[in-house]
Every structure is written in structure tokens, then in C-alpha cells.
Amino acid sequence: MKISAQEEYGLRCLLQLARGDAQGESLTLAQIARREGISVANAGKLMWILNKAGLVQSQRGTKGGYRLARPAATIRLNEVISVLDDESVAAHCKSYAGVLDSCVHTGDCGIRPVIVELHQIVDNALSEITLSQLLGSEATVDAVLHKIQGTRQLQRRESNSMPL
Amino acid sequence: MKISAQEEYGLRCLLQLARGDAQGESLTLAQIARREGISVANAGKLMWILNKAGLVQSQRGTKGGYRLARPAATIRLNEVISVLDDESVAAHCKSYAGVLDSCVHTGDCGIRPVIVELHQIVDNALSEITLSQLLGSEATVDAVLHKIQGTRQLQRRESNSMPL
DNA sequence: CCCAATCCTTACTTTTAAGTCAACATTGGA
DNA sequence: TCCAATGTTGACTTAAAAGTAAGGATTGGG
Numbered sequence: 001m002k003i004s005a006q007e008e009y010g011l012r013c014l015l016q017l018a019r020g021d022a023q024g025e026s027l028t029l030a031q032i033a034r035r036e037g038i039s040v041a042n043a044g045k046l047m048w049i050l051n052k053a054g055l056v057q058s059q060r061g062t063k064g065g066y067r068l069a070r071p072a073a074t075i076r077l078n079e080v081i082s083v084l085d086d087e088s089v090a091a092h093c094k095s096y097a098g099v100l101d102s103c104v105h106t107g108d109c110g111i112r113p114v115i116v117e118l119h120q121i122v123d124n125a126l127s128e129i130t131l132s133q134l135l136g137s138e139a140t141v142d143a144v145l146h147k148i149q150g151t152r153q154l155q156r157r158e159s160n161s162m163p164l
Numbered sequence: 165m166k167i168s169a170q171e172e173y174g175l176r177c178l179l180q181l182a183r184g185d186a187q188g189e190s191l192t193l194a195q196i197a198r199r200e201g202i203s204v205a206n207a208g209k210l211m212w213i214l215n216k217a218g219l220v221q222s223q224r225g226t227k228g229g230y231r232l233a234r235p236a237a238t239i240r241l242n243e244v245i246s247v248l249d250d251e252s253v254a255a256h257c258k259s260y261a262g263v264l265d266s267c268v269h270t271g272d273c274g275i276r277p278v279i280v281e282l283h284q285i286v287d288n289a290l291s292e293i294t295l296s297q298l299l300g301s302e303a304t305v306d307a308v309l310h311k312i313q314g315t316r317q318l319q320r321r322e323s324n325s326m327p328l
Numbered sequence: 329c330c331c332a333a334t335c336c337t338t339a340c341t342t343t344t345a346a347g348t349c350a351a352c353a354t355t356g357g358a
Numbered sequence: 359t360c361c362a363a364t365g366t367t368g369a370c371t372t373a374a375a376a377g378t379a380a381g382g383a384t385t386g387g388g
Contacts, residue, residue, distance in 0.1 A: 008260045037262035061355020096172045098201035110298040113306040125285045134274045142277040225385025226333040
């Protein structure tokens with residue numbers, strides 16, 4: 001269960017744009033690339049994906065660049081991640097079929113619900129986090145996230161009497 | 165955010181062993197491979213990893229094979245997954261450094277807490293699921309998991325008044 | 329004591345994801 | 359109107375993950 005390079009770098013680039021969002025600033029590929037320590041070519045590819053998905057707007061030509069398509073406070077991480085990594089349960093079951101034509105568990109599979117549920121849990125968690133929440137210092141961000149996750153853990157412990 | 169092939173197949177192999185666990189049966193590599201539709205060589209690699217981590221026990225020689233090292237009801241998915249995919253936050257920050265020697269966000273990084281929190285959330289969810297819970301039919305398993313996830317969602321909704 | 333069945337280990341090959349490159353299209357300003 | 363700055367696109371190269379292969383080690387049975 002890993003976060004891919006594309007997800008990581010794509011999110012970082014978005015955060016760069018989010019920093020100038022309030023002032024209506026835009027950044028060129030070269031600026032984004034330099035600030036994140038990646039190549040211009042790579043930044044170009046990432047921004048192309050984000051642009052295609054409607055998360056950023058691009059302006060060509062001199063004085064061009066990228067900016068967020070919406071305010072940073074309205075962009076949630078689950079949307080960002082799903083755009084940068086096109087994973088679906090259907091794709092999962094298809095790609096892990098082993099040496100056979102179709103997965104041996106077709107029809108009745110005890111693992112599929114785990115995959116589905118896991119995706120849902122991650123999606124829920126990410127949907128509570130917006131880009132603007134990630135602009136502060138590490139300590140600040142950490143505090144915000146612990147609040148979200150903390151409440152959940154507390155609630156669970158209170159009613160954790162289901163059988164294993 | 166994907167589940168790797170190694171995680172998927174490793175878990176499946178473990179479930180095969182879990183099926184015969186109560187009767188104390190053991191399975192050979194050839195049996196495991198056939199039942200999961202993967203090659204014997206691949207099954208061998210996966211079982212080697214699981215054996216090294218102490219999740220299964222192996223018996224060499226004729227009449228040999230693999231069995232679970234502990235009862236299926238005591239093996240939780242978070243342990244399984246972490247064994248099959250050695251991901252850590254430290255490794256993450258190291259591998260996504262871009263073209264530079266170290267990550268540009270060293271010292272103060274707003275993304276690191278997201279990674280940490282995400283891992284924690286996934287780990288929490290997986291720690292509630294045991295191998296034995298996954299042995300039933302898809303419908304049964306689905307019901308069990310929805311119960312776990314369902315309670316959590318309900319609880320969250322009740323007190324979801326934090327600022328975004 | 330020897331053979332066959334089985335697991336163990338390392339090196340190699342294949343496949344897939346990541347990243348780069350180069351030619352092109354668009355825009356704004358001189 | 360032309361040029362330089364910029365984003366766009368698809369082909370290519372490189373790096374990482376997955377999977378394969380082959381010889382070695384161990385065990386149980388005849």
C-alpha cells in the first residue's frame with residue numbers, strides 16, 4: 001500500500017500553486033519544477049494530468065503559467081489522489097489474475113470486499129483534508145490531522161465490542 | 165494508493181493455508197500455486213517472505229509443506245500487509261527526493277503528516293480484520309466488513325462539526 | 329544409505345511505471 | 359508581424375517491480 005511518485009509529486013505541485021492562490025498568482029513550469037526539485041519535463045507531465053482533470057488552469061504563451069481552477073479550500077485530497085492514480089477495483093481484479101485469463105476468485109471472492117472497503121476508508125479520510133489545510137508548517141498540519149484522526153480513534157474505542 | 169501484486173498474492177496464499185488451519189493440514193508450494201493460479205516459483209518467493217517474517221512455518225523434505233505459524237483468528241491484515249510490502253515513512257521521504265540529494269521539504273514538510281496519518285488510518289482499519297474473517301463467502305465477508313466500517317461512518321457523522 | 333520430494337536462495341529476465349526528450353502549438357509583446 | 363516565452367503532445371529511455379529459472383539444502387521413506 002504505497003503512494004506512487006506521481007501522487008506525491010502531483011500533490012506537491014498543487015500545493016505550490018495553492019500558496020499563491022489567494023493573490024491570484026500563477027507559476028510557470030520552470031518555477032514549479034525548481035521549487036519541488038523535479039525536472040521541467042516531469043512537472044509538465046504532472047500539470048498536464050492535473051489540467052486535463054480540471055484541477056488547474058493553464059495559460060499559454062508569454063506571461064503564461066498555471067493556477068488552481070478552484071479555491072484551495074475547496075480542493076480535497078481524495079479528488080487529487082484519484083486523478084493522479086487511476087486505480088479502481090475492477091482494474092485491480094483484472095490485473096491480478098495470475099497466470100490465468102481471469103482471477104481464480106471470480107464469482108465469489110473473500111478479498112474483493114477488503115479492497116473495496118480499504119479504498120472507501122482511505123477515500124473518506126482524504127476527503128476530510130483540503131489543500132489549504134496543508135499550507136502551514138509541519139507542526140500545524142500535524143495538529144489539524146491529528147484532530148481528524150484522533151476523534152475517530154476515540155469514538156471507535158468507546159464501542160469496540162464486536163467479535164473478531 | 166495501490167495494493168501491490170505481492171500484497172495481493174501473498175494474502176491469497178495465506179488464506180489458502182488458513183482454510184486448512186483448523187485441521188492442521190499443510191500445503192505444498194505446488195498446491196498453493198495451482199489454487200491461486202500463479203507459478204510455483206512465484207508462490208515460492210511469496211512463501212519465503214512470509215516464512216522469514218514468521219507468519220508461516222515450513223517443513224522441508226518429502227511430506228513437507230507450509231502451514232500458518234499461528235491460528236488464523238490471531239493473524240491480522242495489517243501485519244500481513246506490512247510484511248509483504250516494506251513501506252515506511254522514512255523510505256517514502258527518501259525515495260521521493262526528486263532530482264536532488266534529499267527531499268526539498270526536509271525540515272518542515274506539510275505533506276509528511278499526511279503520509280503518516282494515512283498509513284495510520286489504513287493500519288487501523290486492517291488491524292480490525294483477521295484472516296479467519298475472510299474465509300467465508302464474498303457476501304459474508306462483505307457483511308462483516310461493512311459492520312466495522314459502518315459503525316465508524318455513523319460515529320463520525322454524529323460529531324462532524326469541525327472546520328474545513 | 330540412497331533417492332525422491334520438498335523447501336531455500338540467488339541470479340536473471342520480463343514487464344510496467346517513471347521520467348526525459350524533441351517537435352509542435354499558442355499567446356503576448358516589441 | 360515576428361519572435362520569444364510558454365504550455366502540449368507523443369515517442370523514447372531509464373529505473374523499479376514482478377516474475378522466472380536453476381542449482382543447493384533438507385527431510386522422510388524404502
